[in-house]
Amino acid sequence: MANAEDISIATVNNGDMIIMQKLSQQWEKQTGNKIKWVVLEENVLRERVTTDIATKGGQFDVMTIGGYEAPIWGKSGWLRPVDDLGNDYDYADLLDPIKKGLTVNGKLYAVPFYTESSFTLYRKDLFDTAGLKMPDQPSYDQIKEFAAKLTDKSKGQFGICLRGKPGWGENMAFLGTMVNTYGGRWFDMDWKPQLNSGPWKKAVTDYVDLMTKYGPSGATSNGFNENQTLFASGRCAMWIDATSAAGRIYDPKQSQVADKVAFTRSPVAVTPAGSSWSWSWNLAIPATSTKAEAAKSFIKWATSKDYVKLVGQSEGWVAIPPGTRKSTYALPEYQKAAPFADTVLKAIMSADPSKPTQDPVPYTGVQFVAIPEFQSIGTFVGQQISAALAGQQSVDAALDAAQKQVTRDMTRAGYIK
Structure with a gap:
């Protein structure tokens, strides 16, 4: 033409x-x-x-x-x-x-x-064999119990697969929702970072614990695509991630577990607010x-x-x-x-970026903070947590470093007076 x-x-x-x-x-x-x-x-x-x-x-x-x-x-x-x-x-x-x-x-x-949005995919065949029943919305404590029972590393079967690759849209997308449901937030109403607060410490400690005991080795290299491959090839009993994965996990051309998979909502801890992205x-x-x-x-x-x-x-x-x-x-x-279409639509329609957390916040966004500075902030925090997951530093040290750096960034950008 x-x-x-x-x-x-x-x-x-x-x-x-x-x-x-x-x-x-x-x-x-x-x-x-x-x-x-x-x-x-x-x-x-x-x-x-x-x-x-x-x-x-x-x-x-x-x-x-x-x-x-x-x-x-x-x-x-x-x-x-x-x-x-x-x-x-x-x-x-x-x-x-x-x-x-x-x-x-x-x-x-x-x-x-x-x-x-995000939800929990799980292997109904493994749950049935182990005599376990996945509730309509599991708690993180239940996820921990299930992961313990369903891990058999000698067979290369992991109780849970989660994102470990650092990045504001990689490990922090998942962790953002985990921190929210544990009652945490990125900033208080004065834009002061809350990264070494109790809810952050509890959420990140549980995450590192889950992954170290029941997850695949080398998880700091695993983002969305890598976990999807692990789950589709039958290596993971549970995977909490993007609802968009469902189409491929349920497709027998792309997934070895297409007929063995079920799904439920994202897990919660102390509040449902911001538990799915x-x-x-x-x-x-x-x-x-x-x-x-x-x-x-x-x-x-x-x-x-x-x-x-x-x-x-x-x-x-x-x-x-x-x-x-x-x-x-x-x-x-x-x-x-x-079969997942209705659940996915409900999850997408119910995630509320204007009320992402239990306590009030000055920002919108469920698993991100809608300010230009968040790309570098979120990635820095993701790198610190990834280093904790790799055993290079403690969770407390990771979150203290994050708190210090983000306070500096937010002060320099003029958010903190």
Whole structure:
């Protein structure tokens, strides 16, 4: 086609995006445009797109960004609004809490590709054999008991697999919810860090304890993808992580435990507040892109109702991107293929980023704090806890170092008067 463009797209190496990359040849055929893909591991993707957008590098025409970055970058004028994809896009079909999180001053700055909360996946066959019953919402004390009974390291069977890889969106995504439900928070109402408070110490001690006794060795290298591989290959009795994993764990083509798995809500400790996270992966167009029309055409295609059906027909209905459109949950094929659909939708709709903790906080965000400084703060804290998990320092030392550094950062940034 005469006006065909080459566009560059940065995305994360998660299963749903690999499918998008594969199916995008259809969009290329329809439009004559060509895509240059940059597919990166989660921490690396964040670093690359953050650097590019902050320096106005202009390397990418479409970026996959989280629900954390979208409003901050939109407010800074770094993203193009995407309210103009046409009436046939059906904005009203997008799930309200997700749409709200991507909107600043009435303008939408990204469109959701898939959305997730967190929940507990477990092996019902192992539970049955051990005579254990998973409650509708387990406590962390119960999780500890189950993990102890279901660990058999001689067989390479671990009671539990959890994220250990450091990063604000890796180990801290899980730990953020664990700290919340233990009654903790990142900051008090005066923005003073609470990282060496009682609830943080208790949550992180329990986490290190669980992982050291009942988890796989080398867990500090395990993020979402690594744990998904461990669970799908039958190595973990329980895994607390993103609801978006369900489609792959229930898919017999990708999982050896597809017929042996069950799910329940995320565990709780002293409060249900903030016990399961709220996250969206979204497609956005940087303000620096000179190919905005082609970029818009792509993000409209990849987040449309037709794309959802295309994935269902080509990859199986269990594999469609979850949590973005109301119409997805009305599809009879999806309801039949995905027994977890209703639980996932409820978890996504019930996570409340405006009330993430038991005690009041000056921020929004369940497993992150929606301020620009959080990327570096969250990653530093994640590194300290990862070092404690590796046995290089005590939990107290990790949290004291975190408290000291974050107090310094928040004072320098002007939050603490």
